[in-house]
Amino acid sequence: MFTKPFQFIFALSMAFLPLFSFANPTTDTLSHTTTAVAEAHETTNHEAKPENKKEEIKEFIKHHLQDSHDFHLFSWTDDHQKDHHISFPLPVILWDNGLHVFLSSKFHHGEAVAESNGNFYKLHHSKIYKTDSSGTLTIDEHHHATNDKPLDFSITKNVFMIMIVSLIMIILFTNLAKSYKKNNGIAQGAGRFFEPIILYIRDEIAIPNIGKNYKRYMSYLLTIFFFVWFLNLFGLTPLGVNVTGNIAVTLCLALVTFVITNVTANKNYWGHIFWMPGVPVLMKFVLAPIELLGVIIKPFSLMIRLYANIVAGHVVLMSIIGLMFIFKNWIGSSLSFFLAFALSLLEVLVAALQAYIITMLSALYFGSATEEHHGEDHH
């Protein structure tokens, strides 16, 4: 597909990309300061202006972890104190007794009130609230707005990234599958990097845990592995996306595992939960509620594990990069830079490890749902 010199130049420019991208946070937080000041003058001064560097960095991290209605690449403030943003707006789809669809550029990065079919909406901390034409938001003492919220079905940054990753996966793997037919049983093209990984998932994760009808679950296991792995990797890029660090996304992944486990379970699975074979009758009554709780807690721990690992990794990494801007001397900043680099390597490992763990535990749960009778209670 590519010719060799192009591959080399492409790889080299990718390798130098990190040096150019994280240099932006100072101006980014400065633009947040200016928009925060502007909002403080417009509204009832509910936003505490980020005063010192630490507050700016905390605001930046919080903003990174949240979802947003436009895809913001970077921004800077020029010498005339004017903000420039490089971003593209994403569609906002609201249901508020009627469908409202408009582009999020109507919000002007949170400064303007968007009007659609007679209703007015305003962004406040990345959430959309229904207001009147002047954009009044009633703020309670915890800095939360108490206006009505319409049902928000927008294509936000996370939804957009999920669509992109799905598209990448579809293109990559259908091309890989087609290349087997064209090339006589040998994979060809970019997808051949993933062939050993797919075989590893089949031979080391699916077959040992699930057994003989592993083929039913292979598509889900492969999907969840590559989905989580690619989304974790995208979270480490300078694009500033954070999909798997969103508890709603991991909740849905855990929910699908939960549904598949319980729908495809056989009688042995339910027997082991409600009437555990091989223990005295009194213990069976004690074990039943515990096992029932376990049915809920096992997918719940899947959700929490992925969410907490990714969020903790991002927060620590960005705090260390923020440390670079707090130490403004040569030694402190360069040491922080190298620590951030080492931590990024660890985060790459964590990205693949968390994908592996979630796949392995899902396979384990599927295996326990379809286990055959062992003959253990023949006393």
Next chain:
Amino acid sequence: MTIPNIVGAGLIVIGAGIGIGRIGGSAMDAIARQPEQSGKIQTAMLIAAALIEGIGFAALFAS
């Protein structure tokens, strides 16, 4: 972040650290005994470590 919260978080980290440390230690012993099985032992060690880290994080969020 009150004092009991911080103390609780510290206890959670101690617990997770001891647990994963013990798993790492026995994995090292096992690899020393049978170097050719080191692949399987490493895999099992990572799985157990991830499980313990999972409950550690869950408890950290609750604290």
